[in-house]
Amino acid sequence: MTTATAEVTAMTWQPLCTKADLVAYSGVAAWIETPEGPAQVALFYLPGHATELFALDHHDPFSDANVIARGIVGDIQGEPVVASPIYKQHFRLSDGQCLEDETVRLRCWPLRLESGQVLIATD
Amino acid sequence: MTTPTPQDLIIIGNGMVGHHLVEQLIERGATEQYRITVFGEERHRAYDRVHLSEYFAAHDAQSLAMCDADFYAQNGIELRLHEAVTALDRDKGEVVTDQGRYAYDRLVLATGSYPFVPPIPGNDRDNCLVYRTLDDLDAIRAAAKTATTGVVVGGGLLGLEAANALHGLDLDTAVVEFAPRLMPMQVDTEGGELLREKIEALGVQVLTGRATQHIEDGEASFHRMVFQDDKVLETDLIVFSAGIRPRDELARDAALEMGERGGVAIDDHCLTSDPAILAIGEVALWQGSIFGLVAPGYQMAKAAADTLLGGELTFEGADMSTKLKLLGVDVGAIGDAHGNQNPGARMFRYLDEIKQEYRKLVVTSDGKKLLGAMLVGDNATYDTLMQYYSNGLELPEDPAALILPSSEGAPTLGADALPEGATICSCHNVTKGAICETIDAGAVDLGAVKAETKASTGCGGCAGLLKSVVDHELEARGVEVDHSICEHFAHTRQELYSLVRVEGIKTFSELIEKHGTASGHRLGCDICKPAVASILASCFNEPITDAAHIPLQDTNDTFMANMQKNGTYSVVPRIPGGEITPSKLRVLGEVGEKYGLYTKITGGQRVDLFGAHLEDLPDIWGELIDAGFETGHAYGKSLRTVKSCVGSTWCRYGVQDSVGMAIRLENRYKGLRSPHKIKFAVSGCTRECAEAQSKDIGVIATEHGWNLYVCGNGGMRPRHAELFATDLDDEALISTIDRLLMFYVRTADRLQRTSVWRESLEGGLDYLKEVVLEDSLGINAELEAQMQTVIDNYECEWAGALKDPEKLKRFRSFVNDARPDPDIIVTEERGQLRPA
Numbered sequence: 001m002t003t004a005t006a007e008v009t010a011m012t013w014q015p016l017c018t019k020a021d022l023v024a025y026s027g028v029a030a031w032i033e034t035p036e037g038p039a040q041v042a043l044f045y046l047p048g049h050a051t052e053l054f055a056l057d058h059h060d061p062f063s064d065a066n067v068i069a070r071g072i073v074g075d076i077q078g079e080p081v082v083a084s085p086i087y088k089q090h091f092r093l094s095d096g097q098c099l100e101d102e103t104v105r106l107r108c109w110p111l112r113l114e115s116g117q118v119l120i121a122t123d
Numbered sequence: 124m125t126t127p128t129p130q131d132l133i134i135i136g137n138g139m140v141g142h143h144l145v146e147q148l149i150e151r152g153a154t155e156q157y158r159i160t161v162f163g164e165e166r167h168r169a170y171d172r173v174h175l176s177e178y179f180a181a182h183d184a185q186s187l188a189m190c191d192a193d194f195y196a197q198n199g200i201e202l203r204l205h206e207a208v209t210a211l212d213r214d215k216g217e218v219v220t221d222q223g224r225y226a227y228d229r230l231v232l233a234t235g236s237y238p239f240v241p242p243i244p245g246n247d248r249d250n251c252l253v254y255r256t257l258d259d260l261d262a263i264r265a266a267a268k269t270a271t272t273g274v275v276v277g278g279g280l281l282g283l284e285a286a287n288a289l290h291g292l293d294l295d296t297a298v299v300e301f302a303p304r305l306m307p308m309q310v311d312t313e314g315g316e317l318l319r320e321k322i323e324a325l326g327v328q329v330l331t332g333r334a335t336q337h338i339e340d341g342e343a344s345f346h347r348m349v350f351q352d353d354k355v356l357e358t359d360l361i362v363f364s365a366g367i368r369p370r371d372e373l374a375r376d377a378a379l380e381m382g383e384r385g386g387v388a389i390d391d392h393c394l395t396s397d398p399a400i401l402a403i404g405e406v407a408l409w410q411g412s413i414f415g416l417v418a419p420g421y422q423m424a425k426a427a428a429d430t431l432l433g434g435e436l437t438f439e440g441a442d443m444s445t446k447l448k449l450l451g452v453d454v455g456a457i458g459d460a461h462g463n464q465n466p467g468a469r470m471f472r473y474l475d476e477i478k479q480e481y482r483k484l485v486v487t488s489d490g491k492k493l494l495g496a497m498l499v500g501d502n503a504t505y506d507t508l509m510q511y512y513s514n515g516l517e518l519p520e521d522p523a524a525l526i527l528p529s530s531e532g533a534p535t536l537g538a539d540a541l542p543e544g545a546t547i548c549s550c551h552n553v554t555k556g557a558i559c560e561t562i563d564a565g566a567v568d569l570g571a572v573k574a575e576t577k578a579s580t581g582c583g584g585c586a587g588l589l590k591s592v593v594d595h596e597l598e599a600r601g602v603e604v605d606h607s608i609c610e611h612f613a614h615t616r617q618e619l620y621s622l623v624r625v626e627g628i629k630t631f632s633e634l635i636e637k638h639g640t641a642s643g644h645r646l647g648c649d650i651c652k653p654a655v656a657s658i659l660a661s662c663f664n665e666p667i668t669d670a671a672h673i674p675l676q677d678t679n680d681t682f683m684a685n686m687q688k689n690g691t692y693s694v695v696p697r698i699p700g701g702e703i704t705p706s707k708l709r710v711l712g713e714v715g716e717k718y719g720l721y722t723k724i725t726g727g728q729r730v731d732l733f734g735a736h737l738e739d740l741p742d743i744w745g746e747l748i749d750a751g752f753e754t755g756h757a758y759g760k761s762l763r764t765v766k767s768c769v770g771s772t773w774c775r776y777g778v779q780d781s782v783g784m785a786i787r788l789e790n791r792y793k794g795l796r797s798p799h800k801i802k803f804a805v806s807g808c809t810r811e812c813a814e815a816q817s818k819d820i821g822v823i824a825t826e827h828g829w830n831l832y833v834c835g836n837g838g839m840r841p842r843h844a845e846l847f848a849t850d851l852d853d854e855a856l857i858s859t860i861d862r863l864l865m866f867y868v869r870t871a872d873r874l875q876r877t878s879v880w881r882e883s884l885e886g887g888l889d890y891l892k893e894v895v896l897e898d899s900l901g902i903n904a905e906l907e908a909q910m911q912t913v914i915d916n917y918e919c920e921w922a923g924a925l926k927d928p929e930k931l932k933r934f935r936s937f938v939n940d941a942r943p944d945p946d947i948i949v950t951e952e953r954g955q956l957r958p959a
């Protein structure tokens with residue numbers, strides 16, 4: 001058994017929305033319950049990319065508003081990012097790292113697509 | 124063979140200049156020859172005193188430090204902070220502190236100066252402070268907590284800086300100056316008067332010609348200051364800033380040669396009357412002068428380092444020209460600014476009491492060379508004048524042109540006109556020649572030149588000039604200076620525009636596929652995507668909410684509303700020309716009430732409804748569109764409003780129907796996507812109640828038709844629109860605007876308003892007239908046809924979106940939950956809701 005499958009089996013996947021709810025090359029917001037309480041997540045969908053689905057905090061720590069899903073998606077030095085629509089900081093989609101401030105990172109959750117359903121692992 | 128034993132070098136004072144000496148010594152390998160010990164009386168290691176005031180904003184002593192904490196140790200230098208030297212024993216060759224005695228072979232005094240506190244009875248009361256060190260600023264901040272008013276005694280350069288700080292701490296601030304005007308050293312009577320008006324307009328009270336007699340207990344405030352004429356002023360906090368005095372007490376006690384009014388006398392090698400001892404910085408007196416600026420101090424440090432290493436480099440005096448922004452007011456003084464040091468000097472003066480600008484040139488009697496200059500209110504010409512002055516360049520035929528206002532801006536001295544020897548950065552004494560050398564040695568950008576020469580890393584005053592010299596030199600060497608819009612396209616906006624038009628490209632993906640820089644790296648970014656979206660819209664005007672365009676837009680365009688700081692949106696329906704029926708006004712009121720929106724009349728003659736939740740936007744717009752409203756494009760880089768005055772319909776002076784024309788223009792150009800927003804206004808006569816001359820397109824009625832003004836701007840850098848054509852009839856007016864706007868859309872840079880575009884056009888207004896009025900490029904038919912396409916394809920984006928369930932799906936708070944965002948919290952103020 002490889003480590004990768006070991007990790008996958010350890011997570012519980014919950015259905016979140018359908019693929020049709022996503023917007024290609026852009027974001028939408030969703031509401032989830034996590035062990036630490038409810039959270040607002042921003043879901044991004046990049047069809048045709050190595051990783052197609054990303055889930056980050058919807059909360060923007062710089063403006064303290066829930067807006068990340070409404071930012072512009074792009075790539076900087078080849079890495080997919082989203083720019084906060086308020087003060088324009090960039091966050092890496094793969095791990096939530098803010099490119100302008102190394103002390104700031106958004107939380108991330110694994111996402112998976114299964115027969116038209118988007119699933120999220122919240123633990 | 125024996126290596127000589129190192130000598131002991133002691134430096135007293137760890138301020139800016141003392142630190143610069145240490146840097147020079149390290150750079151030149153002097154640590155082989157000297158065992159160096161530095162004494163600093165302050166708790167902090169050397170910091171940037173020039174930018175001391177930034178400590179109020181950032182409150183971070185670290186960011187002002189001149190070096191890393193371990194810099195001295197790493198270079199084998201002993202730094203003894205918080206240990207003041209109390210005496211010099213020249214006979215024994217020792218310095219004395221309260222911790223012990225230390226032997227020296229060579230000694231450098233870099234003790235700087237202290238703020239002079241006038242001998243006024245009561246000057247030692249609590250909350251009587253000075254402005255020189257980090258600790259002083261902490262004391263001021265602490266005292267300000269319980270104070271509501273503050274007074275600065277001294278209206279010179281530093282006094283105004285201190286006043287700015289008190290003002291910034293929200294104290295009601297006054298400046299009391301003994302002389303009859305502010306900044307008596309730098310400006311003359313006219314300049315001082317103007318400075319006073321500007322500073323008073325900022326809410327800082329200015330009292331000149333006032334000598335304080337004594338300070339006593341106040342009644343309403345902590346202190347009461349009593350002046351010579353028994354007038355009084357009450358205040359909680361006093362900061363003295365009445366000049367500086369050299370900290371020369373050690374030298375005086377040790378009987379070194381001193382100036383009559385203080386300062387340790389030095390020669391060109393920075394040696395004092397005792398050849399073992401040097402003095403540099405603000406404590407040193409050279410040829411009868413003390414230099415209260417950092418650049419001359421650095422030059423002394425350089426000469427002193429050379430002297431200590433047996434070299435011949437000398438200090439040759441320094442220029443005291445200064446350029447500053449005090450309380451947001453530009454002040455510049457160059458050379459003999461008063462014109463009283465050069466017999467026979469002549470002057471040019473320009474005073475504008477409306478714009479509040481004052482400029483003065485002091486020139487030689489033959490008018491050929493600049494001896495000095497004084498600027499108040501606008502420093503735009505400082506760099507150019509400084510170059511004429513410091514390099515002794517011959518002045519243009521009519522020197523007055525350098526200070527007279529002109530719509531073209533003052534003639535600037537191009538980087539290429541400067542001689543090799545021209546000093547670009549006076550803090551680090553870097554010449555144009557030195558910059559060229561680093562470029563020839565391989566520096567390919569501004570950063571590399573800065574790192575290599577240190578230019579622009581002192582006071583920062585030379586940053587603009589340095590950049591233009593570097594850009595110019597790089598271009599002259601055939602190095603391409605990068606004008607790419609971003610990392611995804613090696614093109615400017617104008618080039619992308621041409622590609623889109625010529626190749627008929629209709630989507631972002633096609634454009635990046637064909638013309639992007641990197642393969643497999645095709646998402647674009649928040650710079651190129653909105654720019655391309657705007658270009659596509661200007662060319663084809665397809666709805667921006669179409670699937671292919673959606674990911675390109677800024678959130679404002681995506682949701683067709685302006686995002687506010689708490690994540691809600693504002694809603695701005697179009698109200699063409701500002702004309703609105705009572706029943707439509709009622710609808711706005713009803714919608715505002717129903718959705719809990721804060722309502723405000725805008726500066727553009729319409730109504731803004733703030734605080735709409737994302738998920739409410741479609742319902743709000745449904746109701747507005749039913750009532751006959753359309754989107755106002757307040758979110759777009761596109762036509763905003765056409766402001767109007769009431770005009771001939773009602774006004775006794777009106778000569779044309781300005782409201783009618785405003786509505787016609789607004790309906791014609793609404794939805795036109797452009798490099799930046801566009802604003803219009805139409806006035807019914809020359810009284811100009813619609814303020815058309817501050818707009819991108821301004822129309823003013825005449826007896827015979829319309830006068831057209833173009834390329835005005837309010838905002839950050841106001842610019843008057845220029846008269847473009849006169850007495851046009853309705854149709855000529857419209858076709859002229861069609862062409863002008865399309866030409867702007869085609870050729871302007873990303874986020875360039877018409878005003879900046881116009882200033883960047885080679886050939887200026889005349890060229891623009893040739894193209895638009897005389898069709899010199901032969902493209903007018905094309906421009907008009909293109910405008911017609913945009914107009915024909917206009918559709919209210921909100922109306923379109925409401926008909927399309929796919930588009931409406933985006934307006935959900937959460938894709939899996941219908942609750943509104945619970946973190947948006949509002950509170951009531953003046954009967955309306957606002958973010959809590």
Ligand code: SRM
Binds near residue numbers: 687723725730764
């Ligand atoms: C609502 C309004 C202020 C008000 O309460 O009156 C306003 C509000 C905003 N202005 Fe403005 N401006 C408003 C009239 C103006 C005016 C006055 C005018 O148009 O007569 C000016 C100066 C005139 C000019 O532009 O030449 C003005 C100069 C600016 C500027 C500076 C532009 C410049 O070239 O310097 C910006 C920033 C920018 O565009 O980059 C700006 C940007 C903004 C933004 C979009 C800031 C932002 O990014 O969030 C504000 C958002 C509005 C919203 O959320 O709905 N606003 N703004 C006015 C809306 C007018 C309208 O009905 O459309």
Ligand SMILES: Cc1cc2nc3c(=O)[nH]c(=O)nc-3n(C[C@H](O)[C@H](O)[C@H](O)COP(=O)(O)OP(=O)(O)OC[C@H]3O[C@@H](n4cnc5c(N)ncnc54)[C@H](O)[C@@H]3O)c2cc1C
Binds near residue numbers: 137174234417
């Ligand atoms: C608010 C403010 C704004 C300014 N703005 C500008 C500007 O825009 N442009 C410009 O060119 N200049 C400006 N200046 C002036 C500039 O800061 C000084 O010219 C420069 O700091 C002088 O450096 P220095 O090393 O000679 O003196 P200082 O920086 O004063 O350093 C002297 C040091 O020696 C220490 N010392 C004194 N006596 C002893 C002793 N006996 N033993 C041990 N240590 C001792 C002092 O505590 C001090 O730390 C400004 C100054 C202030 C206060």
Ligand code: SF4
Binds near residue numbers: 771808813
């Ligand atoms: S600009 Fe002239 S017509 Fe218009 S309101 Fe003012 S005075 Fe009347």
Ligand code: FES
Binds near residue numbers: 547548550551579582
């Ligand atoms: S002139 Fe001060 S940094 Fe260049």
